[in-house]
Amino acid sequence: MFLSVFDIFKIGIGPSSSHTMGPMSAANRFLKVIRSDDWPRPGGAHIAQLKVSLHGSLAFTGVGHGTGRAVILGLTGEEPHSVEPDRIDAVIDAVERTGLVRPPGHPAYEFQPKTNLIYDKKQPLPGHANGMTFQGFDRDGRLLLKRIYYSIGGGFVITDTELEAMRGQKKNASEERVPYPFASAREMLDMARGAGLSIAALKRVNEETKMSRAELDAGLDRIWDAMNGCIDRGLQGEGILPGGLKVRRRARALHESLEAEWRSNRPNPVLANDWLSVYAMAVNEENAGGGRVVTAPTNGAAGVIPATLRYFKRFYEAASREDIHTFLLTAAAIGGIIKHNASISGAEVGCQGEVGSASAMAAAGLAAVMDGSPEQIENAAEIALEHHLGMTCDPIAGLVQVPCIERNALGAVKAVTAASLAIKGDGTHFVPLDACIETMRQTGDDMSEKYKETSIGGLAANVVEC
Numbered sequence: 001m002f003l004s005v006f007d008i009f010k011i012g013i014g015p016s017s018s019h020t021m022g023p024m025s026a027a028n029r030f031l032k033v034i035r036s037d038d039w040p041r042p043g044g045a046h047i048a049q050l051k052v053s054l055h056g057s058l059a060f061t062g063v064g065h066g067t068g069r070a071v072i073l074g075l076t077g078e079e080p081h082s083v084e085p086d087r088i089d090a091v092i093d094a095v096e097r098t099g100l101v102r103p104p105g106h107p108a109y110e111f112q113p114k115t116n117l118i119y120d121k122k123q124p125l126p127g128h129a130n131g132m133t134f135q136g137f138d139r140d141g142r143l144l145l146k147r148i149y150y151s152i153g154g155g156f157v158i159t160d161t162e163l164e165a166m167r168g169q170k171k172n173a174s175e176e177r178v179p180y181p182f183a184s185a186r187e188m189l190d191m192a193r194g195a196g197l198s199i200a201a202l203k204r205v206n207e208e209t210k211m212s213r214a215e216l217d218a219g220l221d222r223i224w225d226a227m228n229g230c231i232d233r234g235l236q237g238e239g240i241l242p243g244g245l246k247v248r249r250r251a252r253a254l255h256e257s258l259e260a261e262w263r264s265n266r267p268n269p270v271l272a273n274d275w276l277s278v279y280a281m282a283v284n285e286e287n288a289g290g291g292r293v294v295t296a297p298t299n300g301a302a303g304v305i306p307a308t309l310r311y312f313k314r315f316y317e318a319a320s321r322e323d324i325h326t327f328l329l330t331a332a333a334i335g336g337i338i339k340h341n342a343s344i345s346g347a348e349v350g351c352q353g354e355v356g357s358a359s360a361m362a363a364a365g366l367a368a369v370m371d372g373s374p375e376q377i378e379n380a381a382e383i384a385l386e387h388h389l390g391m392t393c394d395p396i397a398g399l400v401q402v403p404c405i406e407r408n409a410l411g412a413v414k415a416v417t418a419a420s421l422a423i424k425g426d427g428t429h430f431v432p433l434d435a436c437i438e439t440m441r442q443t444g445d446d447m448s449e450k451y452k453e454t455s456i457g458g459l460a461a462n463v464v465e466c
Protein backbone atom coordinates (compact mmCIF):
# COMPACT_ATOMS: atom_id res chain seq x y z
CA MET A 1 0.00 0.00 0.00
CA PHE A 2 1.48 3.36 -0.91
CA LEU A 3 -0.13 6.67 -0.17
CA SER A 4 2.24 9.60 -0.55
CA VAL A 5 2.80 12.12 2.21
CA PHE A 6 1.57 14.66 -0.37
CA ASP A 7 -1.71 12.77 -0.77
CA ILE A 8 -2.27 13.01 2.96
CA PHE A 9 -1.11 16.64 3.33
CA LYS A 10 -2.60 18.74 0.54
CA ILE A 11 -2.64 22.50 0.40
CA GLY A 12 -6.13 23.80 -0.29
CA ILE A 13 -8.89 25.99 1.09
CA GLY A 14 -11.51 25.68 3.81
CA PRO A 15 -13.89 24.82 5.16
CA SER A 16 -13.97 21.12 4.22
CA SER A 17 -11.70 18.76 2.34
CA SER A 18 -14.51 16.36 1.44
CA HIS A 19 -17.23 18.98 0.92
CA THR A 20 -15.21 21.88 -0.53
CA MET A 21 -11.89 20.69 -1.96
CA GLY A 22 -13.23 17.36 -3.23
CA PRO A 23 -16.16 18.83 -5.20
CA MET A 24 -13.90 21.54 -6.66
CA SER A 25 -11.48 18.86 -7.83
CA ALA A 26 -14.36 16.74 -9.18
CA ALA A 27 -15.55 19.68 -11.30
CA ASN A 28 -12.04 20.04 -12.69
CA ARG A 29 -11.89 16.35 -13.46
CA PHE A 30 -15.19 16.62 -15.34
CA LEU A 31 -13.83 19.56 -17.36
CA LYS A 32 -10.80 17.45 -18.28
CA VAL A 33 -13.07 14.66 -19.54
CA ILE A 34 -15.04 17.17 -21.63
CA ARG A 35 -11.82 18.37 -23.24
CA SER A 36 -10.55 14.88 -23.93
CA ASP A 37 -11.77 12.80 -26.84
CA ASP A 38 -12.26 9.94 -24.49
CA TRP A 39 -16.07 9.77 -24.63
CA PRO A 40 -18.53 8.79 -27.35
CA ARG A 41 -20.91 11.39 -28.82
CA PRO A 42 -22.86 11.94 -32.03
CA GLY A 43 -20.81 13.66 -34.77
CA GLY A 44 -20.77 17.44 -34.38
CA ALA A 45 -22.37 17.35 -30.91
CA HIS A 46 -21.05 19.87 -28.39
CA ILE A 47 -21.71 20.40 -24.74
CA ALA A 48 -23.48 23.68 -24.11
CA GLN A 49 -24.96 23.28 -20.66
CA LEU A 50 -23.77 21.69 -17.40
CA LYS A 51 -25.73 20.24 -14.49
CA VAL A 52 -24.45 18.98 -11.16
CA SER A 53 -26.30 17.12 -8.44
CA LEU A 54 -24.98 16.55 -4.93
CA HIS A 55 -26.03 13.50 -2.94
CA GLY A 56 -25.91 12.09 0.58
CA SER A 57 -23.90 14.13 3.06
CA LEU A 58 -22.98 16.64 0.35
CA ALA A 59 -26.68 17.39 -0.11
CA PHE A 60 -27.42 17.60 3.61
CA THR A 61 -24.52 19.78 4.70
CA GLY A 62 -23.31 21.16 1.38
CA VAL A 63 -24.67 24.67 1.96
CA GLY A 64 -22.84 25.07 5.27
CA HIS A 65 -19.66 23.56 3.86
CA GLY A 66 -19.67 25.77 0.77
CA THR A 67 -20.02 22.77 -1.56
CA GLY A 68 -22.08 24.65 -4.14
CA ARG A 69 -19.56 27.48 -4.22
CA ALA A 70 -16.77 24.93 -4.60
CA VAL A 71 -18.52 23.31 -7.57
CA ILE A 72 -19.01 26.69 -9.24
CA LEU A 73 -15.35 27.56 -8.68
CA GLY A 74 -14.28 24.18 -10.03
CA LEU A 75 -16.41 24.62 -13.15
CA THR A 76 -14.61 27.90 -13.80
CA GLY A 77 -11.31 26.01 -13.67
CA GLU A 78 -10.23 27.11 -10.19
CA GLU A 79 -8.33 24.46 -8.22
CA PRO A 80 -8.07 24.06 -4.43
CA HIS A 81 -4.28 24.51 -4.21
CA SER A 82 -4.18 27.70 -6.29
CA VAL A 83 -7.50 29.48 -5.87
CA GLU A 84 -7.05 32.87 -4.26
CA PRO A 85 -9.41 33.07 -1.26
CA ASP A 86 -9.85 36.84 -1.80
CA ARG A 87 -11.14 36.35 -5.37
CA ILE A 88 -13.75 33.71 -4.63
CA ASP A 89 -16.74 36.00 -4.07
CA ALA A 90 -16.13 37.85 -7.34
CA VAL A 91 -15.94 34.61 -9.35
CA ILE A 92 -19.17 33.28 -7.82
CA ASP A 93 -20.95 36.62 -8.37
CA ALA A 94 -20.01 36.59 -12.05
CA VAL A 95 -21.42 33.09 -12.58
CA GLU A 96 -24.64 33.91 -10.71
CA ARG A 97 -25.07 37.12 -12.72
CA THR A 98 -24.37 35.68 -16.19
CA GLY A 99 -25.48 32.05 -15.78
CA LEU A 100 -22.28 31.03 -17.54
CA VAL A 101 -19.03 29.37 -16.54
CA ARG A 102 -15.95 30.13 -18.60
CA PRO A 103 -13.17 27.66 -17.75
CA PRO A 104 -9.86 28.36 -19.52
CA GLY A 105 -9.51 26.41 -22.77
CA HIS A 106 -13.26 25.74 -23.03
CA PRO A 107 -16.19 27.57 -24.58
CA ALA A 108 -18.59 29.22 -22.13
CA TYR A 109 -21.12 26.73 -20.71
CA GLU A 110 -24.56 27.60 -19.45
CA PHE A 111 -24.73 26.98 -15.72
CA GLN A 112 -27.39 28.66 -13.60
CA PRO A 113 -26.51 27.80 -10.00
CA LYS A 114 -30.16 28.13 -8.92
CA THR A 115 -31.42 25.49 -11.33
CA ASN A 116 -28.39 23.54 -12.53
CA LEU A 117 -26.95 22.78 -9.11
CA ILE A 118 -29.17 20.38 -7.21
CA TYR A 119 -28.94 19.33 -3.57
CA ASP A 120 -30.57 15.92 -3.84
CA LYS A 121 -31.33 14.79 -0.29
CA LYS A 122 -33.59 11.94 -1.40
CA GLN A 123 -31.29 9.91 -3.59
CA PRO A 124 -27.93 8.91 -2.11
CA LEU A 125 -25.48 7.34 -4.55
CA PRO A 126 -24.53 3.73 -3.81
CA GLY A 127 -20.73 3.95 -3.57
CA HIS A 128 -20.15 6.50 -0.80
CA ALA A 129 -21.92 9.09 1.34
CA ASN A 130 -20.39 11.97 -0.66
CA GLY A 131 -21.65 11.43 -4.20
CA MET A 132 -21.79 13.86 -7.13
CA THR A 133 -23.23 13.55 -10.62
CA PHE A 134 -21.88 15.83 -13.36
CA GLN A 135 -23.75 16.04 -16.66
CA GLY A 136 -23.18 17.85 -19.95
CA PHE A 137 -26.03 18.60 -22.41
CA ASP A 138 -26.12 19.98 -25.94
CA ARG A 139 -28.15 23.04 -26.96
CA ASP A 140 -31.29 20.92 -27.39
CA GLY A 141 -31.03 19.47 -23.91
CA ARG A 142 -29.75 16.07 -25.00
CA LEU A 143 -27.50 14.40 -22.44
CA LEU A 144 -24.05 13.87 -23.96
CA LEU A 145 -21.83 13.08 -21.03
CA LYS A 146 -22.34 11.91 -17.45
CA ARG A 147 -19.81 11.09 -14.75
CA ILE A 148 -20.23 10.09 -11.10
CA TYR A 149 -17.59 11.13 -8.59
CA TYR A 150 -17.15 10.41 -4.92
CA SER A 151 -15.36 12.66 -2.47
CA ILE A 152 -13.92 10.07 -0.13
CA GLY A 153 -12.31 12.34 2.48
CA GLY A 154 -9.15 14.40 2.73
CA GLY A 155 -9.82 15.99 -0.68
CA PHE A 156 -9.53 12.66 -2.53
CA VAL A 157 -11.93 12.32 -5.46
CA ILE A 158 -12.53 9.18 -7.46
CA THR A 159 -15.01 8.02 -10.09
CA ASP A 160 -17.49 5.23 -9.47
CA THR A 161 -15.35 2.82 -11.50
CA GLU A 162 -12.18 3.84 -9.66
CA LEU A 163 -13.98 3.24 -6.37
CA GLU A 164 -14.83 -0.31 -7.39
CA ALA A 165 -11.29 -0.95 -8.55
CA MET A 166 -9.88 0.51 -5.34
CA ARG A 167 -12.03 -1.75 -3.20
CA GLY A 168 -10.83 -4.75 -5.19
CA GLN A 169 -7.21 -3.64 -4.86
CA LYS A 170 -7.29 -3.63 -1.07
CA LYS A 171 -7.00 -7.37 -1.17
CA ASN A 172 -3.83 -7.07 -3.27
CA ALA A 173 -2.31 -4.16 -1.39
CA SER A 174 1.08 -5.77 -0.92
CA GLU A 175 1.61 -5.83 -4.72
CA GLU A 176 2.42 -2.07 -4.70
CA ARG A 177 5.85 -1.38 -6.13
CA VAL A 178 7.60 0.40 -3.32
CA PRO A 179 10.36 -1.14 -1.20
CA TYR A 180 8.24 -1.16 1.98
CA PRO A 181 4.59 -1.66 0.97
CA PHE A 182 3.19 -1.82 4.51
CA ALA A 183 -0.61 -1.97 4.55
CA SER A 184 -1.02 -2.37 8.31
CA ALA A 185 0.73 -1.31 11.48
CA ARG A 186 1.88 -4.90 12.00
CA GLU A 187 3.56 -4.96 8.57
CA MET A 188 5.07 -1.53 9.24
CA LEU A 189 6.62 -2.72 12.49
CA ASP A 190 7.90 -5.95 10.92
CA MET A 191 9.48 -4.04 8.05
CA ALA A 192 11.04 -1.46 10.36
CA ARG A 193 12.52 -4.22 12.50
CA GLY A 194 13.69 -6.23 9.49
CA ALA A 195 15.35 -3.24 7.84
CA GLY A 196 16.60 -1.61 11.03
CA LEU A 197 14.91 1.63 9.98
CA SER A 198 12.63 4.11 11.69
CA ILE A 199 9.05 4.54 10.43
CA ALA A 200 9.99 7.91 8.93
CA ALA A 201 12.94 6.29 7.16
CA LEU A 202 10.73 3.53 5.71
CA LYS A 203 8.33 6.18 4.45
CA ARG A 204 11.19 8.23 3.03
CA VAL A 205 12.55 5.25 1.07
CA ASN A 206 9.08 4.68 -0.40
CA GLU A 207 8.62 8.35 -1.28
CA GLU A 208 12.05 8.53 -2.90
CA THR A 209 11.04 5.94 -5.46
CA LYS A 210 8.72 8.64 -6.87
CA MET A 211 10.87 11.77 -6.42
CA SER A 212 14.36 12.91 -5.51
CA ARG A 213 15.43 13.53 -1.92
CA ALA A 214 15.64 17.26 -2.62
CA GLU A 215 12.09 17.30 -4.05
CA LEU A 216 10.75 15.38 -1.09
CA ASP A 217 12.41 17.68 1.43
CA ALA A 218 11.31 20.81 -0.43
CA GLY A 219 7.76 19.48 -0.56
CA LEU A 220 7.77 18.77 3.18
CA ASP A 221 9.06 22.30 3.79
CA ARG A 222 6.20 23.68 1.69
CA ILE A 223 3.66 21.70 3.69
CA TRP A 224 5.07 22.92 6.99
CA ASP A 225 5.28 26.52 5.74
CA ALA A 226 1.61 26.37 4.71
CA MET A 227 0.60 24.89 8.08
CA ASN A 228 2.63 27.43 9.99
CA GLY A 229 1.34 30.31 7.85
CA CYS A 230 -2.19 29.15 8.52
CA ILE A 231 -1.56 29.30 12.27
CA ASP A 232 -0.11 32.82 11.92
CA ARG A 233 -3.07 34.08 9.90
CA GLY A 234 -5.49 32.42 12.30
CA LEU A 235 -3.83 34.17 15.24
CA GLN A 236 -4.45 37.51 13.52
CA GLY A 237 -8.07 36.87 12.50
CA GLU A 238 -10.90 38.70 14.22
CA GLY A 239 -14.66 38.96 14.07
CA ILE A 240 -17.49 36.58 13.31
CA LEU A 241 -17.09 33.48 11.18
CA PRO A 242 -19.27 33.23 8.05
CA GLY A 243 -22.32 30.97 7.82
CA GLY A 244 -24.86 32.55 10.13
CA LEU A 245 -24.08 30.84 13.45
CA LYS A 246 -22.37 34.02 14.67
CA VAL A 247 -19.42 32.10 16.06
CA ARG A 248 -16.74 34.55 17.18
CA ARG A 249 -13.07 33.93 16.37
CA ARG A 250 -11.25 33.43 19.65
CA ALA A 251 -7.69 32.45 18.78
CA ARG A 252 -6.30 35.99 18.53
CA ALA A 253 -7.48 37.13 21.96
CA LEU A 254 -6.42 33.85 23.56
CA HIS A 255 -3.01 34.17 21.97
CA GLU A 256 -2.53 37.75 23.13
CA SER A 257 -3.34 36.80 26.70
CA LEU A 258 -0.99 33.80 26.55
CA GLU A 259 1.84 35.94 25.19
CA ALA A 260 1.27 38.51 27.94
CA GLU A 261 1.30 35.77 30.55
CA TRP A 262 4.48 34.31 29.03
CA ARG A 263 6.30 37.68 29.01
CA SER A 264 5.39 38.38 32.62
CA ASN A 265 6.47 34.91 33.75
CA ARG A 266 3.13 34.29 35.41
CA PRO A 267 2.82 30.63 36.41
CA ASN A 268 0.27 28.70 34.34
CA PRO A 269 -0.52 25.16 35.45
CA VAL A 270 -2.21 24.36 32.12
CA LEU A 271 0.40 25.96 29.88
CA ALA A 272 0.73 23.09 27.39
CA ASN A 273 -3.02 22.77 26.92
CA ASP A 274 -3.40 26.49 26.31
CA TRP A 275 -0.71 26.71 23.63
CA LEU A 276 -1.86 23.56 21.86
CA SER A 277 -5.43 24.79 21.91
CA VAL A 278 -4.72 28.25 20.60
CA TYR A 279 -2.66 26.94 17.68
CA ALA A 280 -5.28 24.35 16.76
CA MET A 281 -8.13 26.85 17.04
CA ALA A 282 -6.23 29.36 14.89
CA VAL A 283 -6.06 26.82 12.07
CA ASN A 284 -9.67 25.76 12.35
CA GLU A 285 -10.97 29.30 12.53
CA GLU A 286 -8.99 30.03 9.40
CA ASN A 287 -10.49 26.91 7.83
CA ALA A 288 -14.03 27.88 8.86
CA GLY A 289 -13.43 31.28 7.25
CA GLY A 290 -12.56 29.64 3.91
CA GLY A 291 -8.84 30.41 4.16
CA ARG A 292 -5.77 28.52 2.97
CA VAL A 293 -5.21 25.30 4.95
CA VAL A 294 -3.51 21.93 4.63
CA THR A 295 -5.54 18.72 4.87
CA ALA A 296 -4.17 16.87 7.89
CA PRO A 297 -5.68 14.45 7.06
CA THR A 298 -8.85 16.52 6.36
CA ASN A 299 -9.79 20.18 6.61
CA GLY A 300 -12.15 19.66 9.53
CA ALA A 301 -9.27 18.07 11.47
CA ALA A 302 -6.60 20.37 10.00
CA GLY A 303 -5.59 21.95 13.32
CA VAL A 304 -4.35 18.96 15.31
CA ILE A 305 -1.09 18.22 13.50
CA PRO A 306 0.08 21.83 12.92
CA ALA A 307 -0.71 22.65 16.56
CA THR A 308 1.26 19.69 17.90
CA LEU A 309 4.22 20.41 15.63
CA ARG A 310 4.27 24.14 16.34
CA TYR A 311 4.03 23.45 20.06
CA PHE A 312 6.99 21.06 19.79
CA LYS A 313 9.00 23.64 17.81
CA ARG A 314 8.27 26.41 20.24
CA PHE A 315 8.99 24.55 23.44
CA TYR A 316 11.84 22.33 22.29
CA GLU A 317 14.60 24.66 21.22
CA ALA A 318 16.70 21.96 19.56
CA ALA A 319 13.88 21.14 17.09
CA SER A 320 15.36 21.02 13.57
CA ARG A 321 14.18 20.97 9.97
CA GLU A 322 14.90 17.24 10.00
CA ASP A 323 12.57 16.82 12.98
CA ILE A 324 9.77 18.48 11.04
CA HIS A 325 10.33 16.07 8.15
CA THR A 326 10.43 13.11 10.54
CA PHE A 327 7.20 14.25 12.18
CA LEU A 328 5.34 14.68 8.88
CA LEU A 329 6.60 11.43 7.35
CA THR A 330 5.70 9.43 10.45
CA ALA A 331 2.27 11.05 10.71
CA ALA A 332 1.65 10.34 7.02
CA ALA A 333 2.61 6.68 7.46
CA ILE A 334 -0.04 6.32 10.18
CA GLY A 335 -2.63 8.31 8.22
CA GLY A 336 -2.09 6.09 5.18
CA ILE A 337 -2.67 2.92 7.21
CA ILE A 338 -5.87 4.33 8.72
CA LYS A 339 -7.19 5.49 5.36
CA HIS A 340 -6.37 2.16 3.76
CA ASN A 341 -8.00 0.00 6.43
CA ALA A 342 -10.83 2.20 7.67
CA SER A 343 -11.51 5.81 6.70
CA ILE A 344 -10.53 9.41 7.36
CA SER A 345 -13.95 10.68 6.32
CA GLY A 346 -16.50 12.03 8.80
CA ALA A 347 -19.23 11.15 6.28
CA GLU A 348 -18.13 7.51 6.36
CA VAL A 349 -17.20 6.82 9.99
CA GLY A 350 -17.90 10.00 11.97
CA CYS A 351 -15.40 12.30 13.63
CA GLN A 352 -13.35 9.41 15.00
CA GLY A 353 -12.06 9.17 11.41
CA GLU A 354 -11.19 12.87 11.21
CA VAL A 355 -10.04 14.27 14.54
CA GLY A 356 -9.33 10.74 15.82
CA SER A 357 -7.04 10.00 12.87
CA ALA A 358 -5.39 13.43 13.10
CA SER A 359 -4.71 12.90 16.79
CA ALA A 360 -3.21 9.44 16.14
CA MET A 361 -1.01 10.87 13.38
CA ALA A 362 0.13 13.77 15.56
CA ALA A 363 0.85 11.44 18.49
CA ALA A 364 2.96 9.24 16.24
CA GLY A 365 4.83 12.24 14.79
CA LEU A 366 5.56 13.63 18.23
CA ALA A 367 6.69 10.24 19.57
CA ALA A 368 9.03 9.98 16.57
CA VAL A 369 10.75 13.34 17.24
CA MET A 370 11.01 12.38 20.90
CA ASP A 371 13.22 9.50 19.67
CA GLY A 372 10.49 6.90 20.17
CA SER A 373 11.06 3.41 18.80
CA PRO A 374 8.67 2.16 16.06
CA GLU A 375 6.82 0.22 18.76
CA GLN A 376 6.44 3.32 20.94
CA ILE A 377 5.25 5.31 17.92
CA GLU A 378 2.65 2.68 17.08
CA ASN A 379 1.63 2.72 20.75
CA ALA A 380 1.24 6.52 20.72
CA ALA A 381 -0.98 6.40 17.63
CA GLU A 382 -3.09 3.65 19.16
CA ILE A 383 -3.64 5.50 22.45
CA ALA A 384 -4.75 8.65 20.66
CA LEU A 385 -7.08 6.83 18.28
CA GLU A 386 -8.54 4.56 20.96
CA HIS A 387 -9.75 7.54 22.94
CA HIS A 388 -11.62 8.99 20.00
CA LEU A 389 -13.47 5.76 19.13
CA GLY A 390 -17.18 6.28 18.64
CA MET A 391 -16.92 10.03 18.18
CA THR A 392 -19.72 11.22 15.92
CA CYS A 393 -19.77 13.96 13.31
CA ASP A 394 -22.61 16.39 14.04
CA PRO A 395 -21.56 19.89 12.99
CA ILE A 396 -24.20 22.47 13.89
CA ALA A 397 -25.88 23.94 10.80
CA GLY A 398 -23.50 21.90 8.66
CA LEU A 399 -20.74 24.41 9.39
CA VAL A 400 -17.23 23.24 10.29
CA GLN A 401 -17.30 25.38 13.43
CA VAL A 402 -19.10 23.81 16.39
CA PRO A 403 -17.88 21.37 17.64
CA CYS A 404 -15.04 21.19 15.11
CA ILE A 405 -12.87 24.14 16.20
CA GLU A 406 -12.58 23.18 19.86
CA ARG A 407 -12.47 19.51 18.96
CA ASN A 408 -9.16 20.07 17.20
CA ALA A 409 -7.77 21.66 20.35
CA LEU A 410 -8.78 18.59 22.33
CA GLY A 411 -7.36 16.31 19.62
CA ALA A 412 -3.97 18.02 19.95
CA VAL A 413 -4.00 17.76 23.74
CA LYS A 414 -4.80 14.04 23.50
CA ALA A 415 -2.02 13.58 20.93
CA VAL A 416 0.58 15.02 23.29
CA THR A 417 -0.71 12.94 26.20
CA ALA A 418 -0.67 9.80 24.06
CA ALA A 419 2.90 10.43 22.86
CA SER A 420 4.06 11.12 26.38
CA LEU A 421 2.45 7.94 27.77
CA ALA A 422 3.90 5.84 24.97
CA ILE A 423 7.41 7.25 25.33
CA LYS A 424 7.39 6.42 29.01
CA GLY A 425 6.58 2.79 28.21
CA ASP A 426 8.64 0.24 26.30
CA GLY A 427 6.32 -0.10 23.31
CA THR A 428 4.50 -3.20 24.53
CA HIS A 429 0.80 -2.58 25.00
CA PHE A 430 -2.56 -4.22 25.13
CA VAL A 431 -4.47 -3.05 22.04
CA PRO A 432 -2.60 -3.19 18.73
CA LEU A 433 -3.11 -0.17 16.45
CA ASP A 434 -4.52 -2.46 13.76
CA ALA A 435 -7.22 -3.70 16.16
CA CYS A 436 -8.07 -0.13 17.06
CA ILE A 437 -8.35 0.87 13.39
CA GLU A 438 -10.57 -2.12 12.68
CA THR A 439 -12.71 -1.17 15.68
CA MET A 440 -13.07 2.32 14.25
CA ARG A 441 -14.13 0.87 10.89
CA GLN A 442 -16.74 -1.42 12.46
CA THR A 443 -18.01 1.34 14.75
CA GLY A 444 -18.34 3.60 11.71
CA ASP A 445 -20.27 0.89 9.85
CA ASP A 446 -22.66 0.54 12.79
CA MET A 447 -23.04 4.28 13.32
CA SER A 448 -26.37 5.77 12.35
CA GLU A 449 -26.21 7.95 9.24
CA LYS A 450 -27.48 10.79 11.45
CA TYR A 451 -24.00 11.04 12.96
CA LYS A 452 -22.01 11.02 9.76
CA GLU A 453 -21.79 14.63 8.63
CA THR A 454 -25.47 14.99 7.82
CA SER A 455 -26.20 17.49 10.61
CA ILE A 456 -29.53 15.82 11.38
CA GLY A 457 -28.46 14.29 14.70
CA GLY A 458 -26.36 14.93 17.80
CA LEU A 459 -25.41 18.51 18.61
CA ALA A 460 -26.78 19.65 15.28
CA ALA A 461 -30.26 18.50 16.32
CA ASN A 462 -30.14 19.67 19.93
CA VAL A 463 -28.67 23.12 19.80
CA VAL A 464 -31.03 25.84 18.69
CA GLU A 465 -29.45 28.22 16.18
CA CYS A 466 -30.01 31.86 16.96
Ligand code: SF4
Nearest residue numbers: 300346351354393404
Ligand atom coordinates in the same frame (compact mmCIF):
# COMPACT_ATOMS: atom_id res chain seq x y z
S1 SF4 B 1 -17.50 17.10 13.67
FE1 SF4 B 1 -15.45 16.28 13.17
S2 SF4 B 1 -15.77 15.06 11.30
FE2 SF4 B 1 -17.57 16.39 11.55
S3 SF4 B 1 -17.11 18.22 10.31
FE3 SF4 B 1 -16.44 18.63 12.42
S4 SF4 B 1 -14.26 18.03 12.47
FE4 SF4 B 1 -15.14 17.10 10.62
